[in-house]
Amino acid sequence: MEEFNKDLLKQLYIPPPNSHKGQNGKLLIIGGSQLFHTASLWSLKVASRIVDMVYYSSVPENNQIVQKAKEEFRDGIVVCRDQIEDYIKEADCVLIGPGMVREDDYFIMTEVSAVSSLEDVTKLADSEGEETYFLTGYLLNKYPHKKWVIDGGALQMTDPRWLLQLKTTPILTPHKKEFERLLSNMTRYENINSNKSFIDHKKPLNTEVEPMSKKFNSTVLLKGRIDIVCSPEKCMKVKGGNAGMTKGGTGDVLAGLVAALYCKNDGFLSAACGSYINKKAGDRLFEKVGYYFNSSDLTDEIPKVMKEVLL
Numbered sequence: 675m676e677e678f679n680k681d682l683l684k685q686l687y688i689p690p691p692n693s694h695k696g697q698n699g700k701l702l703i704i705g706g707s708q709l710f711h712t713a714s715l716w717s718l719k720v721a722s723r724i725v726d727m728v729y730y731s732s733v734p735e736n737n738q739i740v741q742k743a744k745e746e747f748r749d750g751i752v753v754c755r756d757q758i759e760d761y762i763k764e765a766d767c768v769l770i771g772p773g774m775v776r777e778d779d780y781f782i783m784t785e786v787s788a789v790s791s792l793e794d795v796t797k798l799a800d801s802e803g804e805e806t807y808f809l810t811g812y813l814l815n816k817y818p819h820k821k822w823v824i825d826g827g828a829l830q831m832t833d834p835r836w837l838l839q840l841k842t843t844p845i846l847t848p849h850k851k852e853f854e855r856l857l858s859n860m861t862r863y864e865n866i867n868s869n870k871s872f873i874d875h876k877k878p879l880n881t882e883v884e885p886m887s888k889k890f891n892s893t894v895l896l897k898g899r900i901d902i903v904c905s906p907e908k909c910m911k912v913k914g915g916n917a918g919m920t921k922g923g924t925g926d927v928l929a930g931l932v933a934a935l936y937c938k939n940d941g942f943l944s945a946a947c948g949s950y951i952n953k954k955a956g957d958r959l960f961e962k963v964g965y966y967f968n969s970s971d972l973t974d975e976i977p978k979v980m981k982e983v984l985l
Contacts, residue, residue, distance in 0.1 A: 675902075678912040678950050683983050686947055687938035699725030699937030702765035703930070704758060704809075705772040705826070706732030707802050711739065713773030713826065716923045717930030720973040721769075722750055724934035724980075729753050729761040732773075756792055762813065767821040769933035770810060771828030772926040777803025786811030786833070807831040814840065821936055823847065825929040834860040837890040843905065843941045847929050849897045853879055860886065884909050893941040895932065897925060901949040905942040912946060914953030916960045923969030928952045931976060955979045 689698040701721050705714030714732055722728045731737070731753040753761050762768055789795055789812040799805035810828040814836040822844040824832060830852055837844060848856055880902045887894045887904040896902040901912040932948035939947075955975040959967040 675909050675911050678910055678946060680950075680983070682943060683947055683950070685939075685943055686935065686984060688984060696726050699767075699934060700727040700729070700765045701725050701934055701937050702729040702731065702753070702758065702761050702768045703772070703933070704731050704768065704770040704813075704828075705774055705926075706736040707773055707775045707806075707827070708733055708735060709775055709802065710773035711736055713923060713926045715739070716926040716969045716973060717769060717772045717825075717933070718750070719930070719970075720927050720976055721930040721934040723973070723977045724931070725766075725937050727751070729765060731755055731758045731761070736773075758813075759792070759816075762817055762820060765820075766937040767823065767933055768813075768817075769823040769825060769929055770813065771806075771824055771826035772929050774806045774810075774827030774831075775802040776806060776827045776830040777801060786815060786836070803827070803831070811836055818842070821941075823929060823933040823936060826852075826926070830855050832856070832859065834890055837892055840891070843891055843893055845893045845895065845932060845936060845941050845945050847895045847897065847925070847932060847945075849925060850879060853882075853896055857882060857886070860890065880911075893945050895928075895945040895949060897928065897949075901953070903942065903946045903949055905945075908942065910946050912949040912953060914950070915956050916965065918960055918965040918967050919953075919956040919972070921968055924952075924956070924972055927969050927972050927976070951976060951979055951983065954983070 703714055703717055718728060718730050728750040730750055737752050789808050795805060795808040795812055799808050806827045810831055811833060818839055818841045821842050824844055825847045829846055829848055883894050883896050883902045883904045888906045891906055893905045903910050903912060928948060931952055932944050935944035935948050955972055959971055959975055
């Protein structure tokens, strides 16, 4: 598998000098929960540095937090959950999942075909994890032509059949445990009556990324010490990073960065370059303060790295 080539960075979209507001990307972020408040805010913060407009929709508590801190993303709009469909239509890309809750023992108890509106999501869901399932399935099925980045709780609750009906190539951003869960979800449909384990723990996970991307027409970014990025056509490994990037929220920063790039670039380029930029920023912080930085520091460092490598 080839390593990341810095020449790819030259292919990324750069806003033209004569561009106008809105022409350089509009991103909708759907995330957060009563349990996880800050995850989607890190995605929001980094994306607001890159695209012209960020629409943000979370649970009421998070919406209120963002509304108070709106100077952090002056071109952003806080969207109530019952209004997100209007903004999905306008956005170039949708990131769903950072900070959303999963349900460990809940999967395919009710077909998403039973959900015909956002109101049905609320009626059917008895927990935040179930709401993640119904909301994700409803939106993916209704908007198959939209660019999607699926992360965190939404990714863990994804029925693989939803991916097969998408008309675009979604970006999936799992870490190791999320990838194992995703593999189990995807495999069980081929072995629905089988009791065997769906994961061969003796087989390296990185060897499963390419076949998964091809089978489900997705770009998969498996996060780790070495990130593995595969689209249905090609694969690449991205080295870098350090133990300081194991802290909570760094994956949400990466998801926001990749989704922002995906607004104006293709999926593989967005995932591979996003991975490289994120790791580069982490390594820069390590040079300054060692392991002692957090996700907020990472969001502040990424624009500096982007200026250096892109301009």
